[in-house]
Amino acid sequence: MIDQLTIEKILDAAGIVDVVSEFVTLRRRGVNYVGLCPFHNEKTPSFYVSPSKGICKCFSCGKGGNVIHFLMEHEQMSYWEAAKWLARKYGIPYTERELTDSEKALQNERESLFITNQFADDFFKDQLLNTERGRAIGLAYFRKRGFRDDIIDRFHLGYCPDSPDALASVAIAKGYSRENLIKTGLCYERENDGSLRDRFHGRVIFPVHSLAGKIVAFGGRIMNADAKVAKYVNSPESIIYSKSRELYGLYQAKQAIVRKDRCFLVEGYADVISMFQSGVENVVASSGTSLTPGQIRLIHRFTNNITVLYDGDKAGIKASLRGIDMLLAEGMNVKVLLLPDGEDPDSFAQSRGATEFQQYIDSHQVDFIRFKVKLLMEDAQDDPYSRSELIKSITQSISVIQDPIVRSVYITECSQIMKIDERLLINDVNRRQREQAQSVPQPAQSVQQSGSQDTAQIPEAGTQGPESAESGDEKAPEQQLSPEEKLRQQVRGLKQEGFGPMMDKERLLSQLIVRYGGRVMCTLQTDDGDQSITVGQFIVQSLLNDGIGFRHPVYRRFVEIMSGHLEEPDFNSQKFFMSHPETFVSLTAASLMEERYQLSKLFKDNMPTDDEAHLLKLTRHIMADYQMEVVRLEIKKTEKEIQEASLDNLASLQTKYQQLLQARSELSKTLGERVVNL
Secondary structure: OEOHHHHHHHHHHOOHHHHHOOOOOOEEEOOEEEEOOOOOOOOOOOEEEEOOOOEEEEOOOOOEEOHHHHHHHHHOOOHHHHHHHHHHHOOOOOOEOOOOHHHHHHHHHHHHHHHHHHHHHHHHHHHHHHOHHHHHHHHHHHHHOOOOHHHHHHOOOEEEOOOOOHHHHHHHHOOOOHHHHHHOOOEEEOOOOOOEEEOOOOEEEEEEEOOOOOEEEEEEEEOOOOOOOOOEEEOOOEOOEOHHHOOEOHHHHHHHHHHHOOEEEEOOHHHHHHHHHOOOOOEEEOOOOOOOHHHHHHHHOOOOEEEEEEOOOHHHHHHOHHHHHHHHHOOOEEEEEEOOOOOOHHHHHHOOOHHHHHHHHHHHOEEHHHHHHHHHHHHHOOOHHHHHHHHHHHHHHHHOOOOHHHHHHHHHHHHHHHOOOHHHHHHHHHHHHHHHHHHOOOOOOOOOOOOOOOOOOOOOOOOOOOOOOOOOOOOOOHHHOOHHHHHHHHHHHHHHOOOHHHHHHHHHHHHHHHHHOOOEEEEEEEOOEEEEEEHHHHHHHHHHHHOOOOOOHHHHHHHHHHHOOOOOOOOOHHHHHHOOOOHHHHHHHHHHHHOOEEEOHHHHHOOOOOHHHHHHHHHHHHHHHHHHHHHHHHHHHHHHHHHHOOHHHHHHHHHHHHHHHHHHHHHHHHOOOOEEEO
16 A cells, blocks of 8 residues: 555646546647546547646546546556556655555456466567577568568567467466466366466467557467468457457557547458558557447547448458448448458558558548448349348438438438439438437436436445446345445435435535635634634534534545644645545545536625635535525424424423524525535
């Protein structure tokens, strides 16, 4: 565990725009930056990054926080893993205590698989460059393909020896576990004797990197042309690798994709490498799998524009058209580049220089809808049935396009090209859209979607996320719920009891604690001299004097933490709460930093210009608003008690009731303005 002071140094050094930009394309909007949210599927940007506050926030799904929270959610790191990642990135020295057994158990499995893959990557590279057979077979193959040494190094290309257990024997000797070698898919057990066998023996190696640069998988191409085995073998899926959510070459290409605002999509490893070497660096591959929504969203984080490269194989093109419709449905601008007959991206890039290749791309890439119409019309000819199928296929593609103007343009153009009444196309597109809308299940509304912002979106350090309860009416057992889901249940229970408005006031006071807890709001003259009163001191002392405490568990924790720092001079509440190691505290603090107050006209007209006077009036007003809510609930409770009271208790209850009414009257005089939190 890293100490609090070092965490604050890390957050001071880590520019949130710098870090987030490694994973999301950001564009400046005023003083902030905006991009597509990396945590959910969206077509218009709602993910904002505030460099001045050091926080990010998606105003659609609600996820965000400081730079540590972002890494935790995006890279599935624990709090301490994210902090160490940033410390290494910015060269900040740190010390940490030895982790407990339970902490190690939570972290080690994923990290151990990454470490095992890194060992394998080093082993494959060493075999390629520093062994006689590696140079004679693997390196000779890559050079025959025209790959330069710098490109071989850039993509970590390697070679696995012919010996069936070359990697396994070295790994076991160096202390890598048999279990992890199997989990990563580097090795598998033989059925007859249970011995380990290398999955990639006798193959050249293509590592697959995550967006952060970690190696999650490998692909291997056989070198023995006579071998009766698959030409390519890939790592099986594991807890660190899902082929539907990875794209080969994206780690190397992401900066070029942002710079060029376009991504080229090809099929294989060699296609990516050859195009990259030719100067077209903004290229990725689906690695032989059908395009998936997860892969599309990866690309969409960096650009709206994609060009799909095809060779002249019509059967292959038609088989991939469904994937293009998925790109359109995701709101992407799709173009198609058809290569000359007999060429694929690898051979085409190898036979031409960067300039010639780029010129060919610029002059031959075409809009997908027009390409599809032309392709299918060549087959339809004058056959009525084929033409009807063509129309259905085209209207299906147009119907998934989100922009109504783009849809309208395509309908008009397709009507002219296919010589079909435009109204027929419009009707069919509308029908398909209705069918699509009816077929999409409506998700249950979450706490966050219903407008609540009561809990953090990211679990406590060391957890990987909320465990999903099985569908049905029964509640999940208590021990199966994640910490944040338990918190949500507690908050929902309080709301059902009628404490929702009170917790809204608690949120406003917590917001003052986070933003201004250590700031002086007024100075009192006493016999001992002037005494400065901070916002945190005023709130904590007011709650103590009234004998009341917050209902909401997170906001109550803010008060507890603040009460331990009341006497610290120049206490920086923003930095302290934003860097707090309790994740639900720091994440909620980040959310409170993002929100703003909206004042009524009366309050604005009488707003003091002096900073301390401003804080004094604002803090006293919000505290009075909270006290009014407490009194309102107590009046309601007392009225019910009076109705049910015996004669012995009636007098005391009536006295209490009159006191509450008097308190309400006094507070009403104070509350001449309303403060609303958005």
